[in-house]
Amino acid sequence: MKYVFMLLFVFFSNLSWAQNKVDVLVLYPDTVANVLGNNVAVQAANFINQGNSAFTKSNINIQLNLLDSVQISGYSNTACNSSVVSSLETNTEVTNLRRFHKPHVTILLCDSPTNNIAGNANYPSTVGSGGAPKALAVALYSHAYTFAHELGHILGVGHGKISGSTTHTGVPISTSMGYGVADNYRDVMTYPNAFGNAVQYLFFSNPAIKTCIGQTNTTCGTNEYNAAGGIPTVYTNYVSKYKSHWTNLQPTQLTTFKFDIPNPIGSMKIEMIYPTRKLICNPSYAAQIYSCEHKTFSSGQHIFQITGQGSTWKYESGVCQAGTDASQKTCAYNVTVADHNKTILMSAKYNGPPLPETTITFNANFNILGGGSTSLSLYDNGLKLCEFRYSWNESINTCTITLPRSNARLELRGSVLDRFEWSDHINNNYNNYGSCDPQDDSNYTPSLCNINNLNGTPMTKTFSVWVYD
Secondary structure (H helix, E strand, C coil): CHHHHHHHHHHHHHHHHHHCEEEEEEEECHHHHHHHHHHHHHHHHHHHHHHHHHHHHCCCCCEEEEEEEEECCCCCCCECCHHHHHHHHHCHHHHHHHHHHCCCEEEEEECECECCECEEECCCCCCCHHHCCCCEEEEECCCHHHHHHHHHHHCCCECEEEECCEEECCCCCCCCECCEECCCEECCCCCHHHCCCCEECCCCCECCCCECCCCCCECECCCCCCHHHHHHHHHHHHHHHHHHHHCCCCCCCCEEEEEEECCCCCCCEEEEEECCCEEEECCCCCCCCEEEEEEECCCEEEEEEEECCCEEEEECCECCCECCCCCEEEEEEEECHHHCCEEEEEEEEECCCCCCCEEEEEEEEEEEECCCCEEEEEEECCEEEEEEEEECCEEECEEEEEECCCCEEEEEEECCCCEEEEECCCCCCCCCCCEECCEECCCCCCEEEEECCCCCCCEEEEEEEEEEC
């Protein structure tokens, strides 16, 4: 009975811990996209990970979850101040994005700090403009600490000591503040001018932690400076309720572009290049009709680009084909009020010369340590091509496919694999084979293999699988 109680206690404790989730929507302007390129999503995910690290180090029951990172119009060269935060409350595009994604918190990545201001955020408040939660912030696109700092404000944490005897208290819990020790260390909420040469660390104040920076006798706070004591209450009374505001609200200016690509498609890529730059889909197999979508909350001109020799565009009301480059064409569509809450059907077709059909044989070398079994599958852009299995009474280790195109992006997805690597079948080097990417599969992440310049010549790809039972 004692063991049953302990199991139930652990289960409900973990369940409680997992419930304090904060869904975050990250927005950014074109000027940030120009700097970071395709790495905006990576940067946003990195900020979320570092924020989670700060909460974990501080023993605070908060788990950030990135909903999406979306480029928006109208905020080029954005300042990082309170006036920008206020403008987000009434911006129609932002409101529609919040209605669509239904976040707890929305943060815009700014790129033009002024007067040393790298971010700003609203403190906890039940409602803002139109009854919407005021869980909004701006944070400099290059500073993970600023991102975590502004999230702290939304969770009610103040800066703490600013200078001399002046303090910036928490809202609504005054003791939820940043903490530091002069000329030694300070947390993510503090300002440097009150702590001399103190080094800033990524944590929130918590007096229960006595080894704040990995050293003994480095307390992370006091009863007077205790963000860990205030954040859970603010989450329960404010932030946890923000998401429910959006539950029954839908976007008022949502336009969906749906792309249907009939086979054979050859090799092509479809992306939007204006008003934002975003890869929409990169179909590459010819076994079925391929569909993908792009949703926009903006009106005005939208320009899509198709890359692929011999490809053509078309949409509902006619042919849309511009440009003279045989391998790259654009298609402009002007979104009007009449298109809101509608789906625009577009199609792209490969009608160039037939591509060579290349036969590829895949061989799996299983290395089972300690017995056991395993399985893994080979995918081509989401389409399962074949499965490899190994157990005491079964071994399927060969698969042959034919690809009617010049390039392929294949994935190996494992089930209980510890590790697998692509290998060079000629000299048995267990490292990168061409542009294949060997990696540890202990987290069930796929291993990628980009095969380029297929020309009809048969080839063999071999990979080795290690399973530790």
